[in-house]
Amino acid sequence: MSSKAFIKRVFREYYADEADKLTAPSLVGKREFGFISFENVMVRHRAFESEGDMRAFLKDFVPSDAYYSCAYYEDPRADMERKGWQGADLIFDIDADHIPTPCDKVHDEWVCGSCKFSGKGVPPDICPACGKEKFEVSTWPCEVCLKSAKEETIKLLDMLVHDFSFSKSEVHVFFSGHRGYHVHVESEAVRTLDAIARKEIVDYLTGLGLNLALHGLDEKTWRALQSSGFLHLRDFGWRKRIVEGSQKFIQSAEEKDFRKIGFDKDAVEAILRSRDSIVKKLDNGIWTTVKGFSFGSWKKITEYVIRLNSAKIDTVVTTDIHRLIRLTGTLHGKTGFKKVEFPASVIHKFDPFKESIALKKGTVRVFVSSAPAFRIGDEVFGPYENREIDLPVAAAVLLICKERAKVIE
Numbered sequence: 001m002s003s004k005a006f007i008k009r010v011f012r013e014y015y016a017d018e019a020d021k022l023t024a025p026s027l028v029g030k031r032e033f034g035f036i037s038f039e040n041v042m043v044r045h046r047a048f049e050s051e052g053d054m055r056a057f058l059k060d061f062v063p064s065d066a067y068y069s070c071a072y073y074e075d076p077r078a079d080m081e082r083k084g085w086q087g088a089d090l091i092f093d094i095d096a097d098h099i100p101t102p103c104d105k106v107h108d109e110w111v112c113g114s115c116k117f118s119g120k121g122v123p124p125d126i127c128p129a130c131g132k133e134k135f136e137v138s139t140w141p142c143e144v145c146l147k148s149a150k151e152e153t154i155k156l157l158d159m160l161v162h163d164f165s166f167s168k169s170e171v172h173v174f175f176s177g178h179r180g181y182h183v184h185v186e187s188e189a190v191r192t193l194d195a196i197a198r199k200e201i202v203d204y205l206t207g208l209g210l211n212l213a214l215h216g217l218d219e220k221t222w223r224a225l226q227s228s229g230f231l232h233l234r235d236f237g238w239r240k241r242i243v244e245g246s247q248k249f250i251q252s253a254e255e256k257d258f259r260k261i262g263f264d265k266d267a268v269e270a271i272l273r274s275r276d277s278i279v280k281k282l283d284n285g286i287w288t289t290v291k292g293f294s295f296g297s298w299k300k301i302t303e304y305v306i307r308l309n310s311a312k313i314d315t316v317v318t319t320d321i322h323r324l325i326r327l328t329g330t331l332h333g334k335t336g337f338k339k340v341e342f343p344a345s346v347i348h349k350f351d352p353f354k355e356s357i358a359l360k361k362g363t364v365r366v367f368v369s370s371a372p373a374f375r376i377g378d379e380v381f382g383p384y385e386n387r388e389i390d391l392p393v394a395a396a397v398l399l400i401c402k403e404r405a406k407v408i409e
Contacts, residue, residue, distance in 0.1 A: 023051070027048065027072055032044065033327070035063040058346055061244060064333035067324035069322065071322050074086060078305060087191035089184050089190075090201070093317040094314070103145060107120075108121055111334065114132040115133065123135040141335060148177065154348070157183065166189075170185055170186055170187040171184075177326065207309070245309050271297075340352075354377050357376060360392075367387070369406075371404045
């Protein structure tokens with residue numbers, strides 16, 4: 001049996017057993033559905049009148065990947081220009097691909113599409129061997145990557161609840177089944193927003209265009225108000241986030257952290273001697289100065305704090321009012337993990353390497369060309385290099401889907 005045939009068989013068994021448990025999205029009859037076959041053909045403009053119809057299709061078609069539209073349409077089966085757009089949920093995609101992490105140099109691989117020269121980490125702009133620009137990239141869902149994606153998701157959720165006042169019942173959180181998380185906002189307040197309005201939300205969340213001078217952080221205002229106070233903890237939104245973030249940074253940063261954002265040694269020593277006093281005065285909006293700590297110092301810190309506290313989201317996904325998003329409970333074609341919804345309140349404890357494991361029966365013998373150490377449930381596998389081994393189905397499917405292993409026929 002070929003590796004592709006094995007994966008399709010495993011997916012077929014999953015949908016035969018589990019499709020009747022899958023939940024359709026709200027207003028299912030107004031959604032467009034799309035599916036990728038195991039022949040890598042995209043089937044779009046499908047619609048279902050009921051949850052039962054959707055489940056029956058999944059059993060019969062057995063997709064590599066399954067999606068539905070964030071949008072609601074009059075006729076989801078029609079061509080795009082004739083669908084009759086009625087609104088869309090607000091969707092956020094937080095993916096480790098958009099978050100710099102040191103581990104990509106360990107587990108991510110790239111191969112030049114022309115000369116097959118290869119390397120690890122982020123691919124270069126051009127191949128160092130032949131100068132071509134197209135690469136085949138293989139990423140990996142590691143613990144560090146997914147922890148960074150979770151941290152960004154937590155920041156996003158905090159903004160959505162506290163800055164935009166969405167209720168917890170309107171905000172839905174999911175593990176994507178690969179290298180990140182999805183957040184869906186289903187609310188009448190955002191349903192009919194166009195792409196431009198959604199871009200404004202994106203700009204706020206990412207801190208894009210945040211002008212510190214408009215919040216009083218210009219040199220003239222700072223000199224006039226540093227004794228009477230501005231940017232208080234009692235403020236709202238980014239104003240409060242700047243104060244809290246500045247306090248946290250000043251209180252906990254080490255010398256190397258200050259040096260990284262442009263402070264010289266003398267300035268750092270002065271800050272470290274006075275930081276308890278500086279942090280306390282910020283409680284009342286007193287942006288005080290010490291020797292070597294001027295308006296320019298505050299500007300460096302606040303700009304860094306904004307970068308640190310902005311949400312690292314895929315901006316294209318949020319502004320796309322026709323976007324297809326992965327269907328909850330279905331398997332991801334790059335991992336064999338399933339997309340899982342969970343309460344936002346438990347995100348700190350959520351373990352994607354346990355909660356998203358859908359394939360739990362049997363073992364299979366595979367030849368692993370190369371794989372880093374990875375965890376499935378409580379068991380750690382690898383690292384492997386050119387090795388034959390019997391693995392649990394979930395572990396084997398992950399390696400095969402990531403093109404790191406093949407079934408031994």
